[in-house]
Amino acid sequence: MRGLNMISNRRLIAHLAAASALALTPQAVSAQEGEGSEASAAENIDPQVRSRELTGTFGGQRMSYTATIRENVLESDDGKPEAVMVTTSYVKDPRDSSRPVFFIYNGGPGSGSVWLQMGAWGPKRVAIPSDARDDGAPPYPLVDNPDSLLDVADLVFIDPPGTGFSYLTKGTDPEKYYGLRQDARAVAQIIRRWINDNGRWNSPKYLGGESYGTSRTAMVVDELEGSTYNDVGLNGLILVSTILDFAGREPTPGNEMAYIVTLPNMAAAAYYHGKVEAPSVEAIADEARQFAIGPYATALLKGQDLPDAERAAVRAELARLTGLSETYLDNADLRVTSQRFYKELLRDRGLTIGRLDARYTGRDFDNAGETPDNDPSFYGIDAGYTAAINQWARETLGFETDREYQSIGREPGQHWDWSLSGRNAYLNVAPFIGKAMRENSQLRLFNAQGWYDFATPFFGAEYSLNRFGIPQDRLTFEYYDAGHMMYIRDEDRAKLSADLREFIRAR
Incomplete structure (x- = not known):
């Protein structure tokens, strides 16, 4: 894994x-x-x-x-x-x-x-x-x-x-x-x-x-x-x-690719949890791909030269694709890290989503934090695999x-x-x-x-x-x-x- x-x-x-x-x-x-x-x-x-x-x-x-x-x-x-x-x-x-x-x-x-x-x-x-x-x-x-x-x-x-x-x-x-x-x-x-x-x-x-x-x-x-x-x-x-x-996985300030390559994942997760509407996950993923490498990438690369009207249009489409509010996206300067997304997407339900698998949900100690306490898609599976390999290797194979x-x-x-x-x-x-x-x-x-x-x-x-x-x-x-x-x-x-x-x- x-x-x-x-x-x-x-x-x-x-x-x-x-x-x-x-x-x-x-x-x-x-x-x-x-x-x-x-x-x-x-x-x-x-x-x-x-x-x-x-x-x-x-x-x-x-x-x-x-x-x-x-x-x-x-x-x-x-x-x-x-x-x-x-x-x-x-x-x-x-x-x-x-x-x-x-x-x-x-x-x-x-x-x-x-x-x-x-x-x-x-x-x-x-x-x-x-x-x-x-x-x-x-x-x-x-x-x-x-x-x-x-x-x-x-x-x-x-x-x-x-x-x-x-x-x-x-x-x-x-x-x-x-x-x-x-x-x-x-x-x-x-x-x-x-x-x-x-x-x-x-x-x-x-x-x-x-x-x-x-x-x-x-x-x-x-x-x-x-x-x-x-x-x-x-x-x-x-x-x-x-x-x-x-x-593509490192959201260091100034590296815009990290936001571009994760946007389609955000759209897919939002679709799975009923935050956006689309005919299928394939359809919403493709919409997000095209937006990510087009208007979204262009807006991020313009930095502080991004015109207000263009920012507003990008913010609206970003909200439609991710299920996040325009206010939240504006406060994040159109750049939402994955960690923030795990916490924010289902905050209204008191849930976080998984990093390894966004289908999984978990409940944190409280609902006020910026990022999750843990990854529910990891702690939701690890014990079973550890038990299985030890039983198989030691008891069946004789190691x-x-x-x-x-x-x-x-x-x-x-x-x-x-x-x-x-x-x-x-x-x-x-x-x-x-x-x-x-x-x-x-x-x-x-x-x-x-x-x-x-x-x-x-x-x-x-x-x-x-x-x-x-x-x-x-x-x-x-x-x-x-x-x-x-x-x-x-x-x-x-x-x-x-x-x-x-x-x-x-x-």
């Missing part, structure tokens, strides 16, 4: 952060006391591998498959273990090297693969309410997932260091793994290792993730296909809730560890290196995707967006993927009637899987 992957609303670096605590598993061994015990622990990692032979029905096909959870040790140039990355793979039996392989992760940075694994494409999923109600208290049912993509591809879920059960060993400098390029190199190394160990060099390959996982995809494809040596060709990139151009699974943590984000050029420059990783597609004439891209997702707005994804240098004839966009994690909604999970089956089979 949030990928859950989560893009925050404070300053960019502080808010894309999420991650896990660092500690050694029992397999890291060596509990010696005194001097030298840290080195001894680091040198005696015995990677854990657990496999189970299982059966299930996916996409209408009954099949046997092998589920394997594995610790993979990454070493420094001098052979010292630096990180342990956990992969969970699902491979159809009997093994068939002609089948596609789909490598999957979530985002954050610091988010474990639990969201896509236990919510969308793994063979089991956690059953939580589909209609934007909170998940309540345990037990949370773990049920068969006929929407898993195992019928069309073998699946490899990857937890980068600082996520899930993956961790850095004692003494490892976080700066070696926590960053745009550093993280991508580690993930690419694990992908190459899995391909080699499983004899899948000539299998069709797909790569993708959710939220920051889409940014990671842009970086990893550059590591895999942009390498001079040991190039790994890919068939497709699968992006869920995309964030590539980070300026043994004293570590807690880090679904969303802090550690990677606190150390994350967001720089690509060695300076604090404008961050846009979409050009890496364009380069990969220009240099691989059969590489295609699938982009999935929820109408009600403010964390990674759909118009921001469209804008970033519509830039020069990205072949438009190999892009597929699909939209869903939910938010950041559209697969929470039963109808959208089925649609997402059907859309991806078609995309993978069309290679």
